[in-house]
Amino acid sequence: MKVYKLLILLCVLMACSSKSSETENASSNSVREVLPDMSIYHLPAKWHTQNNEQIELKDLQGDVLVMVMIYTSCQAACPRLVADMRNIESQIGGQLKDEVKLILVSIDPETDTPERLKAFAKENQMDNDQWLFLQGTEASVREFANVLAVKYKQISPMDFSHSNIISVFDQKGVLQHQQEGLGVDNKETIAKINELAGNG
């Protein structure tokens, strides 16, 4: 008898767990009606910010996103990418600033903890609401890089080789523009951001 009770409990638990996944599907279906197929807000992963808050990408819905993938111990290209991001930020039209978020995603989630990202943000004067630093997991970062077509590889315990790409997403999370390479003119990227933010 006790065994049966246990089994019943087990089944109820299983039923509950399968129910919850059904409702999850239902809610993601309703998101789907609003969001285009190519939206990054379909990505299910959870991230930690530099303020140690847990977010999903879809929490960012409604803003224009400017994203780049870096790692904080990087000596070569990242400082230039970070400089590019700051340059872009400084040229966003004053009244549009609230519509735009600048996001740096770490490709080294093991090293780049929220604390470390916070310190990096402070060091680089990027410590306000407009800037967001994200720590994921090995798998979620790989997945996100795949959405951006960013390539990266760990080449030593300290260093990664990676693509230098800055990506711009519209309010619904669809990729609208990519700037490839270092030291390229940011003009086109800035124009796109201002255009999207102005429409929003």
Next chain:
Amino acid sequence: MKGIGPLLLMICFFLCTQKKAFSQSMVKIEGGSYIPLYGRDSAKIIVRDFLMDVYPVTNEAFLSFVKEYPTWQKDKVRRLFADDNYLNDWESPISPGEKISLKAPVTNISWFAAKYYCECQDKRLPTIDEWEYVAMADETKKDARKDSTYNQKILEWYETPRTHKKEIGNTFKNYWGVYDMHGLVWEWTFDFNSVLISGASRKDMDNDRNLFCGSAAIGANDLMNYAAFMRYAFRGSIKANFAVKNLGFRCVKDIQDPSKNNSSNHKID
């Protein structure tokens, strides 16, 4: 109450077995170190012990998966996760149809779909280093890369069309007990997007250093291994939502309990 018990037991059993509909047997791969074609600066790569699917994932297994997770059916999948070619040779979203063998490896699969398929069974996609480590074995040796006939065989397969229509288990069983690493389909790897080979498809022909930080550190260690070079070049040329006719996948799994590492030929179902 007494009558309900066995019924519930049966339901539970049904639920459990349903979960297992697309599981397949795995074999243990004993870790080691080797120098892959493209490595890190220290050249030698260390691969830890892991379990690998004996065969590539079949149409049959993937069919059970899409039935259980309808968001991965071809009429429902989001374009972010899979392009137009996704499962495009299947007759319908829930049937491969008569022309396709259920025992053939599933192809026209995106990286996202392959990744989720593995994750829903607590498995994962192999890394390039793990895949290549297993792929360098022939029937009797862990590392057959120096064997010219071995490389020749792989290259001959690359020249043979439509091998993806064959059924799994068609090619040789390698040293580890794994089938079809060569000769059937190309396979997705977890970190395929770590291959930083420049190409005409991107705007980086003139100056790699601008697009890739540290690109000078990446170079082929052994250009004699032409078959491996082709695999890396292919990985470098695809994107994660691509579904390609001759590209399938298989899953691997970490070995959790270190005490189990000692038993060789560890088989689980």
